[in-house]
Amino acid sequence: MRTILHIDMNSYFATAEQQASPLLRGRPVGIIKAEGRGCVIAASVEAKKFGVKTGVTVWEARRLCPRITLVPADMDKYLALTRRLVKIVQDYSPTVEVFSIDEMFAEVTDSQKNFAGGAWQMALEMKWRIKQELGEWMRASVGIAFTKLIAKLASEMRKPDGLTWLTPEDYLERTAAVKVEEVCGIGRSRSAFLHGLGVTTLGEARLRQLPPEIAELVWLREEEPVAEIEKLEPAKSVSRTFTTFTEITKQEGIKKLVRNLVEEAAAKLREMDMAGRTMWLSLSADRYEESSWVRLTIPAPTNDPLTIFTLLWKEYEKKPVGGVRFAGTGISNLEFKVQSSIFSNREDLLKAADAVNGKYGLFTVYPATLLGGELIRPEVTGYLGDKWYRFGTNQSHQ
Amino acid sequence: MQIINEAIGVNVRFGGGVVLPIGFDWRGHSYSVSRVTMVFERQDGGRRYLCFVAEAGGMLVELVLDRESLGWRIGKCEPSYT
Numbered sequence: 001m002r003t004i005l006h007i008d009m010n011s012y013f014a015t016a017e018q019q020a021s022p023l024l025r026g027r028p029v030g031i032i033k034a035e036g037r038g039c040v041i042a043a044s045v046e047a048k049k050f051g052v053k054t055g056v057t058v059w060e061a062r063r064l065c066p067r068i069t070l071v072p073a074d075m076d077k078y079l080a081l082t083r084r085l086v087k088i089v090q091d092y093s094p095t096v097e098v099f100s101i102d103e104m105f106a107e108v109t110d111s112q113k114n115f116a117g118g119a120w121q122m123a124l125e126m127k128w129r130i131k132q133e134l135g136e137w138m139r140a141s142v143g144i145a146f147t148k149l150i151a152k153l154a155s156e157m158r159k160p161d162g163l164t165w166l167t168p169e170d171y172l173e174r175t176a177a178v179k180v181e182e183v184c185g186i187g188r189s190r191s192a193f194l195h196g197l198g199v200t201t202l203g204e205a206r207l208r209q210l211p212p213e214i215a216e217l218v219w220l221r222e223e224e225p226v227a228e229i230e231k232l233e234p235a236k237s238v239s240r241t242f243t244t245f246t247e248i249t250k251q252e253g254i255k256k257l258v259r260n261l262v263e264e265a266a267a268k269l270r271e272m273d274m275a276g277r278t279m280w281l282s283l284s285a286d287r288y289e290e291s292s293w294v295r296l297t298i299p300a301p302t303n304d305p306l307t308i309f310t311l312l313w314k315e316y317e318k319k320p321v322g323g324v325r326f327a328g329t330g331i332s333n334l335e336f337k338v339q340s341s342i343f344s345n346r347e348d349l350l351k352a353a354d355a356v357n358g359k360y361g362l363f364t365v366y367p368a369t370l371l372g373g374e375l376i377r378p379e380v381t382g383y384l385g386d387k388w389y390r391f392g393t394n395q396s397h398q
Numbered sequence: 399m400q401i402i403n404e405a406i407g408v409n410v411r412f413g414g415g416v417v418l419p420i421g422f423d424w425r426g427h428s429y430s431v432s433r434v435t436m437v438f439e440r441q442d443g444g445r446r447y448l449c450f451v452a453e454a455g456g457m458l459v460e461l462v463l464d465r466e467s468l469g470w471r472i473g474k475c476e477p478s479y480t
């Protein structure tokens with residue numbers, strides 16, 4: 001038996017505009033393609049109550065709901081939020097299918113076992129994170145079931161902000177009142193056919209002898225695997241090494257060198273939108289007579305150079321070396337990083353610093369500890385194992 | 399909705415773990431940002447912009463950071479909905 005989650009953002013475009021413009025919250029909003037003409041391509045929860053649906057003309061929308069605010073679609077906003085949504089969902093399963101800009105399936109059959117509270121708790125946490133990371137006004141309905149078709153139907157059953165779990169024992173009963181046209185696959189012509197028989201709900205349809213392809217759908221028998229986005233292996237580790245021209249003997253100088261290398265390794269991680277749990281530091285004097293090797297693993301992944309540096313340096317200070325010719329540092333145990341909050345995070349600062357460095361060259365913005373020290377530039381080797389990053393799965397900003 | 403696209407000076411807070419526009423000067427007035435409701439990216443050819451939708455002085459504005467030139471522009475402005 002499989003367990004599949006279907007995550008569906010509610011009235012996505014209109015809700016996103018309400019997230020951006022707080023004064024639109026709680027008010028009827030229609031999204032249009034361009035100012036002043038055409039059709040409503042999405043309606044807010046409030047506008048739907050007035051009968052404003054996708055596809056109605058602007059004229060009709062104003063007649064149904066004179067107080068409606070019409071907002072031109074801004075796809076950049078919605079795509080940015082979708083990228084964040086995909087990352088959230090990917091934290092709960094390696095098998096995620098992006099079904100549309102505001103809908104995805106996650107196969108959690110195996111991953112739910114590693115999660116206290118199982119799929120239900122996963123869904124609650126996802127919903128909570130959507131509010132944290134996409135915005136407090138954003139809502140999603142989640143359906144849990146043993147097939148994609150039923151999971152999608154489950155998410156439809158309670159909107160907005162719903163969470164519905166349909167089991168093999170109760171799904172037929174609980175979907176009996178669902179309108180036939182709500183089933184993915186029962187299109188216009190099949191709905192019309194069923195309506196012609198006097199059938200409007202799945203329960204009624206199940207009492208009839210129907211052509212097999214329609215019967216499959218009303219009994220919700222269709223079973224399809226969740227299609228994965230990609231199967232590329234992300235980078236396993238990043239590292240930076242440096243050999244100095246002359247031995248560095250002052251602890252202050254060693255500290256600057258280490259900080260510098262950590263900054264670079266962490267910048268690589270952020271460039272790839274990854275973070276790691278294991279970090280190491282290796283320092284050796286001339287001819288490796290004296291050396292220090294530090295390695296540690298932390299519970300939560302990080303790509304923050306200050307965190308990495310502080311942890312490594314604390315370990316190093318327990319057994320310092322007198323001089324350094326060779327220095328190396330690296331981070332492994334990598335995973336894709338989703339930041340915990342969009343609006344207040346040290347990561348924002350780091351990303352802004354990366355933006356500045358990307359423009360004016362490395363180390364235009366660097367920590368004060370590096371001031372006065374000689375700065376080491378990364379070798380021009382590019383980033384290894386960064387296919388993920390090149391394929392653009394990490395295009396999330398802030 | 400008014401599309402403005404004027405270069406402006408923005409005060410940004412880089413501290414306490416946050417980078418956020420906190421205020422800006424525009425057409426002879428200083429505005430302070432009361433909250434940022436959405437952060438997202440726009441792309442224009444190869445140019446990438448980071449956009450902050452911000453509430454300031456009863457307006458809703460889009461403050462746009464050009465990721466290359468690092469210049470700020472005020473992108474759109476909307477008076478409060480009443």
Ligand SMILES: [Mg+2]
Pocket residue numbers: 008009010011012102103
């Ligand atoms: Mg939806």
